[in-house]
Amino acid sequence: MDVTGLALRAAAVRPHVLLVTLPGGTAARLEAERLVRLRDWPPAVTPAGADLLLVLGPDRPDLRAAVDRLWRDFPGPRARVHAPGAADVEAALEAGRARLANPARQRGRLGEPDADAPDGGEGGEGGPPARAPSGGAGDEGASGVHGRRGHEDGARQPDAAGRHGAGRGDSGMSHSAAEESRNHHDGDADGDGDVHGDAGHLGHGGHGEHGGHGEHGGHGEHGAHGSHGSHGSSHGSHGGHAGHGGHAGHGSGDMANPGGLPMAGQAEDRDGLTLDRLHVPLGPFLDSWPAGLTIRLALQGDVVQEAEAEAEVEEPARPGTAAREAFWVQPWLRAAAGEPVSAGEAARRRAASHLDSLVRLLSVAGWPAEAVAAGRLRDDLLSGAPGDAVTPRLKRFARRVGRSRTLAWLTHGIGRLNTADARAAGVSGPAARAGGDVTDRYRQWLADVRRDVGRLEEPSPLRPAVDDSPRGRWRDDRPPSAALVALLPGLLTGSELAAARLVVASLDPDLDELTAARSGVAARG
Structure with missing residues (x-):
């Protein structure tokens, strides 16, 4: 009886998936999160607790070494696949599950922590890397992205027992x-x-x-x-x-x-x-x-x-790809290029972006149940759900999160930024309008989402120079996220290390905007 094969097939039924998103991979990440949730596959936040590494987004040679270090932290059995775009994600997940259940592939790497390196190095199998049926998903070859991420993110719901939660990270080093x-x-x-x-x-x-x-x-x-x-x-x-x-x-x-x-x-x-x-x-x-x-x-x-x-910003490999990879600001970039875009379409994308930012903040704060609720609302908006279908659940979500005393106590006084200082630093959008700390910023997101959901059917044309993108207004090819990144060192200096993640999550800069601006894409109107 092949006990090993039986165990591998059982583990591959619901593999724990660790998602690694490269710059330009937002659309692929959103699709992966949606599919993993629909399949009821447990998400992993550390290599030690993961079976499947899914790398999302276009290849970034400058980040290969970082992902390579992450990959070496994975215990066996394990598999790695790469989905450059949203259309490749489903095939990549199926390919990864098939590799996990394959005894021949896994037996050869027991005791070989790095035996899955597809370039043949560090104990790799050698030969050309297998690809998923779509042609875009599969193990990375010599041009792919590999690596290791070494640390855990202990997650727990916020409670009054500890100001910043109490989850313990665990790295589980596989070598001396x-x-x-x-x-x-x-x-x-x-x-x-x-x-x-x-x-x-x-x-x-x-x-x-x-x-x-x-x-x-x-x-x-x-x-x-x-x-x-x-x-x-x-x-x-x-x-x-x-x-x-x-x-x-x-x-x-x-x-x-x-x-x-x-x-x-x-x-x-x-x-x-x-x-x-x-x-x-x-x-x-x-x-x-x-x-x-x-x-x-x-x-x-x-x-x-x-x-x-x-x-980590680099010039796009192919002309015209930067605008497509800057997922959250696509309506504004298209309108600036002369395409007809309605204000309702922009409001839908902006509301989904704020909900995505809330997913990150709630996850960092240790409230996974509400992070999942925000993710479902985000996915419904992106799939074109009408406002009437979303509004009742959104109101309940906004009430639970906005009125949570524990979350407000957890984030109160962290990362203070008044409106005048924000404007002087070139910050616009929700971060400037909130004019306060982390608590004020996530409540501003909630208010903006409720307002935008009421505008989903608005037919008037989008005016990029007047209507803010999710993170603010573009000025002279300078995207709003550039100001948010520049603001981070000043907000983090003097804070506790535990609060640093909350500060970053409450601003949530989008580096894909920087790539779009570097390639000469600007939102004017």
């Missing part, structure tokens, strides 16, 4: 810490003992009680992070700081540190206290995170001392 860090460490230690991490190690993070530094390459328990929940990146396990060549010990002579992992250095914080100083990147892949965004933080204790935002 020293070997892993020597192979994949691309940070360095500067003269003052700062320890630099690897952006690829921060995928799908949860701050996991913020004791989550406990296994972070020998950085100690960092108990100062106590109980700050699921809003960031758990730094557990990834001993990405090992090795450091001849820098081992950071001034301790030749004395080796436990496991070959250097301790964090120390520096004075803004209050004159001497605390550990860590350089921690968030992104480019995190659960409920803007695709392609990386924020590099300098931390002392659990307080962000410095922040730098990096947007």
Whole structure:
């Protein structure tokens, strides 16, 4: 009796799917989330809990290494597929399930953590990669995207027991810490003992009680992070700081540190206290995170001392693709190009975009039930549901979320931005109109969604120069998300690490807008 084959086929009935969205992959992500929910396949937020890695969006060579590190964290049995566009998603899911259930494919990689690398490297099978029937979905070959995301996002519903939740991240490193860090460490230690991490190690993070530094390459328990929940990146396990060549010990002579992992250095914080100083990147892949965004933080204790935002933007490979990949602003870009677009169509896309932003924020805040409700409303709007069919459920959703005392308490006072400062920084749209903290911004989204759902049948033409896109108004080829990205370092500096994820989620910049602007697409009218 083939017990292994039987177990594989049973596991492939409802595989746990980890979605990785590349810039330009918004349409594919939305389709994947819809199909995974309809199939009742459990979504995964960490490699350790996933069976199937689904990479979504057009190939990005500059991000292959980050996804490659993510892939190596997957335990077996496992499968990886790639869906460049929304039309490829269903075929990719079927191809992934078939590979999971194939004993011949899985037996050859038991004990070979990297044996599924389709380029034949690192224990790969070699040969041309298999593709899904559509021709667009399947394992990535030499031109595909591969990788690993190393950290978990513990999710739990907000409660009064802890201000920022209490989910614990868990990385589950498959190699020894020293070997892993020597192979994949691309940070360095500067003269003052700062320890630099690897952006690829921060995928799908949860701050996991913020004791989550406990296994972070020998950085100690960092108990100062106590109980700050699921809003960031758990730094557990990834001993990405090992090795450091001849820098081992950071001034301790030749004395080796436990496991070959250097301790964090120390520096004075803004209050004159001497605390550990860590350089921690968030992104480019995190659960409920803007695709392609990386924020590099300098931390002392659990307080962000410095922040730098990096947007992974590149010129589109083919002319004309940028506008198609900028999913949320397509009506405005089409209207600017002279196509007839109704205000009702724009209102539908804008309402769906705000609901998508609410999905991210509620997921980060640890309220998965309402995140699912927001996702269903979003998908109904995108599928063309009439306003009368959506309005009753939307009212109930807006009442539950908007009046939630726990959610308001969780987000109160975080990321304050008054309207005058927002306008001065070039911010428009909901972030400027809200004029307050995270609580004010998600309530503004709720109000805007209810207003737009009442305008779904409006026949008047869209005026791109007057009607705001989901994140604001375009000015001189400068998309509104550019101002939101530029604003993030100032809002994050001085905040707690656990609150950083909430701040980002409450602004939710869309990096696809930056790609469209770089390719010369502007919304004027």
